[in-house]
Amino acid sequence: xxxxxxxxxxxxxxxxxxxxxxxxxxxxxxxxxxxxxxxxxxxxxxxxxxxxxxxxxxxxxxxxxxxxxxxxxxxxxxxxxxxxxxxxxxxxxxxxxxxxxxxxxxxxxxxxxxxxxxxxxxxxxxxxxxxxxxxxxxxxxxxxxxxxxxxxxxxxxxxxxxxxxxxxxxxxxxxxxxxxxxxxxxxxxxxxxxxxxxxxxxxxxxxxxxxxxxxxxxxxxxxxxxxxxxxxxxxxxxxxxxxxxxxxxxxxxxxxxxxxxxxxxxxxxxxxxxxxxxxxxxxxxxxxxxxxxxxxxxxxxxxxxxxxxxxxxxxxxxxxxxxxxxxxxxxxxxxxxxxxxxxxxxxxxxxxxxxxxxxxxxxxxxxxxxxxxxxxxxxxxxxxxxxxxxxxxxxxxxxxxxxxxxxxxxxxxxxxxxxxxxxxxxxxxxxxxxxxxxxxxxxxxxxxxxxxxxxxxxxxxxxxxxxxxxxxxxxxxxxxxxxxxxxxxxxxxxxxxxxxxxxxxxxx
Amino acid sequence: xxxxxxxxxxxxxxxxxxxxxxxxxxxxxxxxxxxxxxxxxxxxxxxxxxxxxxxxxxxxxxxxxxxxxxxxxxxxxxxxxxxxxxxxxxxxxxxxxxxxxxxxxxxxxxxxxxxxxxxxxxxxxxxxxxxxxxxxxxxxxxxxx
Numbered sequence: 001x002x003x004x005x006x007x008x009x010x011x012x013x014x015x016x017x018x019x020x021x022x023x024x025x026x027x028x029x030x031x032x033x034x035x036x037x038x039x040x041x042x043x044x045x046x047x048x049x050x051x052x053x054x055x056x057x058x059x060x061x062x063x064x065x066x067x068x069x070x071x072x073x074x075x076x077x078x079x080x081x082x083x084x085x086x087x088x089x090x091x092x093x094x095x096x097x098x099x100x101x102x103x104x105x106x107x108x109x110x111x112x113x114x115x116x117x118x119x120x121x122x123x124x125x126x127x128x129x130x131x132x133x134x135x136x137x138x139x140x141x142x143x144x145x146x147x148x149x150x151x152x153x154x155x156x157x158x159x160x161x162x163x164x165x166x167x168x169x170x171x172x173x174x175x176x177x178x179x180x181x182x183x184x185x186x187x188x189x190x191x192x193x194x195x196x197x198x199x200x201x202x203x204x205x206x207x208x209x210x211x212x213x214x215x216x217x218x219x220x221x222x223x224x225x226x227x228x229x230x231x232x233x234x235x236x237x238x239x240x241x242x243x244x245x246x247x248x249x250x251x252x253x254x255x256x257x258x259x260x261x262x263x264x265x266x267x268x269x270x271x272x273x274x275x276x277x278x279x280x281x282x283x284x285x286x287x288x289x290x291x292x293x294x295x296x297x298x299x300x301x302x303x304x305x306x307x308x309x310x311x312x313x314x315x316x317x318x319x320x321x322x323x324x325x326x327x328x329x330x331x332x333x334x335x336x337x338x339x340x341x342x343x344x345x346x347x348x349x350x351x352x353x354x355x356x357x358x359x360x361x362x363x364x365x366x367x368x369x370x371x372x373x374x375x376x377x378x379x380x381x382x383x384x385x386x387x388x389x390x391x392x393x394x395x396x397x398x399x400x401x402x403x404x405x406x407x408x409x410x411x412x413x414x415x416x417x418x419x420x421x422x423x424x425x426x427x428x429x430x431x432x433x434x435x436x437x438x439x440x441x442x443x444x445x446x447x448x449x450x451x452x453x454x455x456x457x458x459x460x461x462x463x464x465x466x467x468x469x470x471x472x473x474x475x476x477x478x479x480x481x482x483x484x485x486x487x488x489x490x491x492x493x494x495x496x497x498x499x500x501x502x503x504x505x506x507x508x
Numbered sequence: 509x510x511x512x513x514x515x516x517x518x519x520x521x522x523x524x525x526x527x528x529x530x531x532x533x534x535x536x537x538x539x540x541x542x543x544x545x546x547x548x549x550x551x552x553x554x555x556x557x558x559x560x561x562x563x564x565x566x567x568x569x570x571x572x573x574x575x576x577x578x579x580x581x582x583x584x585x586x587x588x589x590x591x592x593x594x595x596x597x598x599x600x601x602x603x604x605x606x607x608x609x610x611x612x613x614x615x616x617x618x619x620x621x622x623x624x625x626x627x628x629x630x631x632x633x634x635x636x637x638x639x640x641x642x643x644x645x646x647x648x649x650x651x652x653x
Contacts, residue, residue, distance in 0.1 A: 132593060270517070
């Protein structure tokens with residue numbers, strides 16, 4: 001296994017490298033930086049909403065910019081690059097090939113991220129990560145809006161280039177002795193999510209271009225004053241971004257497929273079920289996009305079609321949950337930190353999905369749409385499932401990558417605080433939404449139930465914040481000064497279940 | 509691969525699919541009933557704009573920010589916007605539908621109790637989205653002579 005940090009290397013060597021392990025490391029550092037930046041924005045937002053009236057943010061425009069950049073950052077600059085980090089690092093190793101299929105293209109795809117991130121953060125647009133017109137055309141202040149558009153454009157291209165690399169590496173470069181059915185499930189998760197990216201992203205690329213030309217006044221795609229239709233943007237956006245949420249969750253489920261069998265000391269219940277579930281989920285993800293648009297005035301038939309498409313994805317997700325539970329059943333489970341995060345993540349995944357079924361049911365969505373229920377719902381996915389799976393996986397590969405062990409007690413405290421905090425924030429927000437509080441609001445009327453629930457949520461957010469500081473300290477300290485790990489079996493799981501992959505970085 | 513039996517997984521998937529079919533069927537039926545607008549519903553034109561709601565009754569009466577209706581009557585909202593997307597929401601009555609410029613969206617309700625309820629905007633529309641609120645006032649019907 002590649003031991004990154006035991007021998008110091010010049011930083012320029014890593015930055016100019018095209019080797020997949022170095023690019024994985026670059027994606028990792030980038031994604032974790034933005035986890036903390038986006039998380040800091042979240043804490044500021046929750047501090048502001050602790051009480052009605054202005055607390056720490058002076059005006060609503062600043063608040064609107066903060067939640068826009070919070071969402072944009074955590075999705076595009078944390079979750080996606082983190083998945084790319086794991087994929088770049090491990091996919092070539094898992095298919096027993098020397099690197100990604102196109103190493104130079106791989107480096108280019110990574111290096112598009114810093115300029116895009118700079119555009120987004122220097123601009124600090126206010127129109128939500130949805131950027132929907134007509135507001136984003138006629139009312140959103142520039143140049144922030146245009147910088148956001150360019151930033152997202154660049155990130156989309158980066159995603160597509162990365163997807164091409166994953167698909168070709170897995171399908172064409174895998175070892176001749178390895179059949180496609182034997183490819184590990186984590187690699188399958190990158191294959192399927194990359195296929196989704198190839199199909200879904202171009203639609204949003206088109207929408208971004210149309211948004212830009214509309215803003216310039218040279219077209220009228222989405223501007224009713226020029227004969228356009230704002231709903232057209234909604235379709236284009238959600239046609240990309242509903243499948244995109246599966247691009248986010250599928251690698252995290254793949255990561256859980258690495259952790260759970262190993263820490264249960266049992267093989268996966270059904271490898272072929274896992275493959276089937278990934279493939280089915282990625283296809284069905286394209287059939288539900290307009291469930292985000294039930295309130296736009298769609299006909300009864302349209303809504304019904306998308307409700308069916310949404311419900312159809314549930315069995316595929318359920319197959320993964322079954323696979324995990326069946327794997328753990330009768331296993332000799334070791335609840336080390338990575339396993340806690342994975343199992344906690346599955347529990348929250350189930351809760352998130354259950355809330356999603358409520359949203360899918362047409363009449364119920366009219367209670368929850370654009371309220372804090374939705375905020376609670378999707379955060380159970382992005383934080384409770386994807387971030388939990390990702391953080392657990394980070395703890396898991398930490399000894400393999402650094403050659404040292406992280407502090408197990410701190411890791412467990414990190415999990416417990418994050419789990420409690422996540423439940424406090426996001427379960428509460430479901431109830432808050434049922435009481436009617438809208439999303440994206442700088443302030444709210446002093447309704448007693450709203451105040452109480454906002455306070456519970458804010459306390460939960462601060463607990464998560466504290467846990468993340470513990471995490472940061474653990475990661476930094478242990479990388480340099482942690483106990484030396486036995487890289488054959490750092491978790492003392494016993495013979496057959498150690499990390500079976502090998503890598504060779506030419507710089508070592 | 510494992511030599512365990514597969515029937516638990518098939519049963520599980522069967523249960524999940526049955527549950528989804530049930531949710532779908534119930535939702536389909538409920539929405540079908542909810543969307544059936546009574547023929548005698550009185551039209552109220554609702555216009556959203558940055559950052560307030562205005563209303564026009566069938567008899568030409570206009571209101572801004574406040575909407576007065578009579579208990580026990582059915583009303584049909586014809587909703588549009590003058591500028592950006594908004595969303596007309598009376599949460600207590602589960603009235604929720606986007607106000608989109610260039611388009612009219614229709615939703616109905618029939619308040620059965622006298623009282624006051626909040627009107628809010630449920631689609632981000634900029635600076636004062638958070639305070640684009642109003643009041644629905646449901647009053648006693650005039651006694652017919």
